[in-house]
Amino acid sequence: MQGCRFDTDNKDFDQRLAMVIGQGEGGFEKGFWEHHDSLNRWTLKFNEKIVEDEYRAHFADSADRHVPSKTPVGLHQDFSRRDQSDHTTQYRYSGVFIDILVAAILLIVVSAAVFMSPSRIPLSFIVYFCLALTTVIAAISLIGVPLLSRRSLLPCVNLWQPRHIIGAVLIALPFGVAVCVMPLCIGEGCPTPGLMPARLLFSYIMIVALFAHCNFSQLGAWPKTIQCIIVGLIHITAVCYCMLNTARQDHETPCANVTAAGMFEASFASSFFIWEMLLDVVLSIILVGFLNYQFEAAFRMSFYGDVQARRDTQRMQIVRDQADWLLNNVIPAHAVESLKTDTKYSENHESTAVLFASITNWNDMYEENFEGGREFLRVLNEVIGDFDELLDRPEFCHIEKIKTIGAAYMAASGLNPERKRNMEHPKEHLYQMVEFALAIQHVLSVFNEDLLNFDFVCKLGLNIGPVTAGVIGTTKLYYDIWGDTVNIASRMYSTGVLNRIQVSAHTRDILLDRYEFEYRDHIEVKGIDGGMDTYLLVGRKADEIPPAVADKPADEGSTL
Known part of the structure; x- marks a missing residue:
């Protein structure tokens, strides 16, 4: 029988429970009817089957309940629960142990009352006491103590039905004692004065048995209340049966110096009236049923609050992950981390490679008269999307996409x-x-295979040098890089050759150890006095680097 009052991961659980039970001026009724749409007011079952199943399963061992999550949100929740598991698990396990201990104490108290009574002790009671005591010791040894040590010798007892069966048996132990000492008043002759203490002892034990149904508060209210009603009916039936036998014997057998007692009159000069006993039993049953109802309703409301909190947390985490994903697509992750501690971000980088790739004949294809150009924008989006997918490869972990301007794609590495x-x-x-850059050329060639009567061509310009990276803006943040390196890279693609990668002389000198280049021409570059020599990439030097990215299986192209 796992878990005690309810499963929660919040450290302020007791305070929240008190708030649930007595919310404002409305008290319990106000707190309960706020969730009337989530609970059935009669059966106290959740209207959502998935929540009801989770409530019934949450008492089970945490190792069985918490299946490791596979999603990032689930892993985050598992990590959070792990931080608080020591407190909540110990509280849950100790509650079950205390419930079993209370059942043992009630058994010992009522049994001690029988042993100390002046009446003769029935043999059936001695046998029953030994069996009941063995049951309690077994429950403490096999269920209570293992749960305190956070392990379970009998995992099956953590399930909903076995837990209720075992709890019902432990609750009914005082009732078994009362049955063993129950006076039926069947003997022949006059009722003896010693019969009255036995009847009073039986009634007292039965009252204790009724209130014992308030124990094991993690069990359902209706099973305990129904069992309490059955015990109360047996109590009333036994007392009435004894009174009938006493009255019948009084009429059949003349008894000297004894005043006969009718069905509704005092017996043996005591104040024990059948109506008083009946009222006591009925009020006890009502009180027990009310307490059980209150307990379970409060427990379920608190559990439902935890479910709602977890759902809200999941939704907020999903929204947060989406926001982080969008932010990381606009601003690099390392810049985001810097912005968390400072409202401004800028950084100088000495050796950065800047690439511009532009589809030069995009305007030849674009036609705004056809659906407002939406179909052609879809094609461009697919091309840019194929370029972006390259960034997910581990061999391009240093590449950062900077922006796209129309059909031009800008990226940098070393930021x-x-x-x-x-x-x-x-x-x-x-x-x-x-x-x-080579991978972009390959992806574009694969994409062209699915186009009809049209091929995209692109110019690529590459340059290496120092840049300044930063985030500008206060409400709409924008990440970009600046410097002569960026300007020269832009000139390399704008003055480049179709389907070739053009680089500056400085870039060629840096990459010459692994790549081969051919001289193109001395061209005039805006901002550079006297122009500059430019080179075109020929390919990789033999046996210098691993096989080309372009040699890998092509990504699936998109059709026009």
Whole structure:
């Protein structure tokens, strides 16, 4: 029988429970009827079957209940629960142990009353006491103590039905004692004065048995209340049966110096009246039923509050993950971390590769008269999307997409200081940019295979040098890079050759150890006095680097 009052991961659980039970001036009724749409007011079952199943299962061992999550949100919740499991688990296990201990104490108290009574002790009671005591010891040894040590020798007892069966048996132990000492008043002759203490002892034990049904508050209210009603009916039936036998014997047998007692009169000069006994039993049953109803309703409302809190947390976490995903697509992750501690971000980078790739004949294809140009924008989006998918590959971990301007794609490498410190080769991020440019050419050629009567062509310009990266804006943040390196890279693609990668002389000197280049021409570049020599990438030097990215299986193209 796992878990005690309810399963919650909040440290302020007791305070929240008190707020649930007595919310404002309306008290319990106000708190309950706020959730009337989630609970059935008669059966106290949740209207949502999935919540009801979760409530019944949450008493089970935490190892069985908490299946490891596979989603990032679930893993985050598992980690959060792990931080608080020590407090809540110990509280839950100790509650079950206390309930079993209370059942044992009630058994010992009523049994001690029988042993100390002046009446003769029946043999059936001695046998029953030994069996009941053995049951309690077994429950403590096999269920209570293992739960305190956070393990379970009998996992099956954690289930809903076995837990209720075992709890009902432990609750009914005082009732068994009362049955063993129940006076039926069947003997022949006059009722003896010693019969009255036995009847009073029986009634007292039965009252204790009725209130014992308030124990094991983690069990359902209706099973305990129904069992309490059955015990009360047996009590009333036994007393009435004894009174009938006493009255019948009084009429059949003349008894000297004894005043006969009718059905509704005092017996043996005592104040024990059948109506008083009946009233006591009925009021006890009503009180027990009310307490059980209150307990379970409060427990279920608190559990439902936890369910709602978890759902809200999941929704908020999903929204947060989506916001983080959108933010990381606008601003690099390392810049986001810096913005968390400072409202401004800017950083200088000494060796950065900047790439511009532009589909030069995009305007030849675009036609705004056809559906307002939406279909052609869809095609462009698919092309850019194929370029973006390359960034998910581990061999391009140093590449950052900067922006797209129409059909022009801009990317840079070497902007993450942490990754640059962990590079195995000082030029690794530069080599990745060259491979990324080759991969773009390959992706575009694959995409062209699915186009009808049209082929996209692109110019690519690459340059290496210092840049300044930063985030501008206060409400609408914008990440970009600036510097002469960016300007020269832009000139490399604008003055480049179709389907070729053009680089500056400085870039060619840096990459010459792994790549071959051919001289193109001395061209005039805006902002550079006297122009500059430019080169076109020919390919990789033999046996210098692993197989080309372009040699890998092509991504699925998109059809027009």
